[in-house]
Amino acid sequence: MPSSKDVKPDLQELVRLSGVRMIDSGLTVATWGNISCCDRETGLMYITPSGMNYHEIVYDDINVYDLKGNLVQGHRRPSIEHDMHRGMYNARPEISACVHTHPIFSTVFSSMGENIPINLHDEAAQALGDTVRCADYCLPGTIDLASAVVRAMGEKANACLLRNHGAVCIGEDMDGAFKVSTVLEMVAEIYWRIRATGSTYIPISDENVAAMQMFVKTKYGQY
Ligand SMILES: [Zn+2]
Numbered sequence: 645m646p647s648s649k650d651v652k653p654d655l656q657e658l659v660r661l662s663g664v665r666m667i668d669s670g671l672t673v674a675t676w677g678n679i680s681c682c683d684r685e686t687g688l689m690y691i692t693p694s695g696m697n698y699h700e701i702v703y704d705d706i707n708v709y710d711l712k713g714n715l716v717q718g719h720r721r722p723s724i725e726h727d728m729h730r731g732m733y734n735a736r737p738e739i740s741a742c743v744h745t746h747p748i749f750s751t752v753f754s755s756m757g758e759n760i761p762i763n764l765h766d767e768a769a770q771a772l773g774d775t776v777r778c779a780d781y782c783l784p785g786t787i788d789l790a791s792a793v794v795r796a797m798g799e800k801a802n803a804c805l806l807r808n809h810g811a812v813c814i815g816e817d818m819d820g821a822f823k824v825s826t827v828l829e830m831v832a833e834i835y836w837r838i839r840a841t842g843s844t845y846i847p848i849s850d851e852n853v854a855a856m857q858m859f860v861k862t863k864y865g866q867y
Contacts, residue, residue, distance in 0.1 A: 646710050648717045650686040656706040659690045662743070662818050663698040671745040671825055677810070678723035681741045681818055682733045687711050691729055693720035724785030731790040732797065732814055739814045741821035746810035749832035754778055754805035760832055763847040768831040770860045771824055774801035781807040803828045 662679045666672055675698070680691040692698075693705045707718025709726065711734055723729070729742045753760055760776040762768040779796035782789035793812055796804035802824045803813045811828055815821030838845050 646686045646688050646716055648708075650683075650688055651708050651717045652683060652686075653703055655681055655683055655688075655690045656703040656708070658818060659692060659706045660701050660703050662741075662822070663692050663701055665822065666743065666745060666825075667698040669826070671743075671747045671829065672810070673746065677743075677745045678725050678729070679741075679743050680723075680726075680729040680733075682711070682739070684737075684740055688716060689726075689730055689733060691726055692723050694723050696720070725789070727785075727787055727790040728793050728812070731794045732812070735794045736797070736799075736814065739816060739821075741815045741818040742812065743814075743818075743821045743825050744806075744810060744812050745825055745829075747825070747829040747832070749836050750776075750805060750811040750829055751809070752836055753832055754810065755808050757781075757807050760805070760828070760835055761847070762831075763850070763853055764838070764845045765831050765834060766848070766856060767827050769848055769853040769856045770864075771827040772801065772803050772831070773857075774798060776801060776803045776805060776811075776828060778805040778807055784809065 659679055659681055666677055675695045678692045680689055682689045687710055689709045690706050705720050707720055707722045708716045710716055711730055713730055725744055732742050757778050759778055762772045762775060777796040779792040782792050793804060805811055813821050813824040813828060815824055
């Protein structure tokens with residue numbers, strides 16, 4: 645059983661700084677959105693507090709939970725979406741960060757209840773894993789929403805949309821989850837602009853999508 649002795653202040657600080665990064669990047673406004681990371685070594689989840697100014701949060705405001713939902717350390721009311729974050733860590737053991745944002749172009753598609761295809765752009769094919777599916781509408785902060793997000797994400801996608809609400813992006817680490825968040829929003833804007841012309845895009849073949857995903861896993865970046 646993880647205990648408060650396992651809590652790492654540097655991970656509380658990572659989540660605090662990531663909240664500032666999210667608000668400063670324009671991926672959400674005011675106090676909306678939420679961010680967590682999961683320490684796979686100890687099985688602890690670190691999550692932003694509910695409804696606080698991201699520039700005023702201090703590291704000690706980041707509550708810590710085990711993956712069954714028990715509070716291990718913290719004095720704040722946590723993000724209302726803590727069940728969603730925990731659900732993602734339980735469903736996808738390879739991930740360690742989860743970022744929930746309200747970005748404009750992604751939310752245009754989420755409000756239309758539409759998926760965003762990844763075969764319209766190379767970076768989408770490389771970073772998003774699978775079609776970005778739009779989850780069924782559920783009220784914020786409910787177990788139903790948490791289940792809908794896990795279902796929409798499936799086994800391969802790194803992002804999904806919350807209908808009439810926003811996006812959820814996951815990654816092997818915080819930088820990875822932010823990369824997915826920014827690629828998703830960029831691709832959503834490209835898709836919106838294509839649709840605004842009344843035309844459509846030329847899809848990248850399944851074979852080339854698979855080749856790029858393999859390339860990213862094995863050959864892209866430094867050793
Ligand atoms: Zn939200």
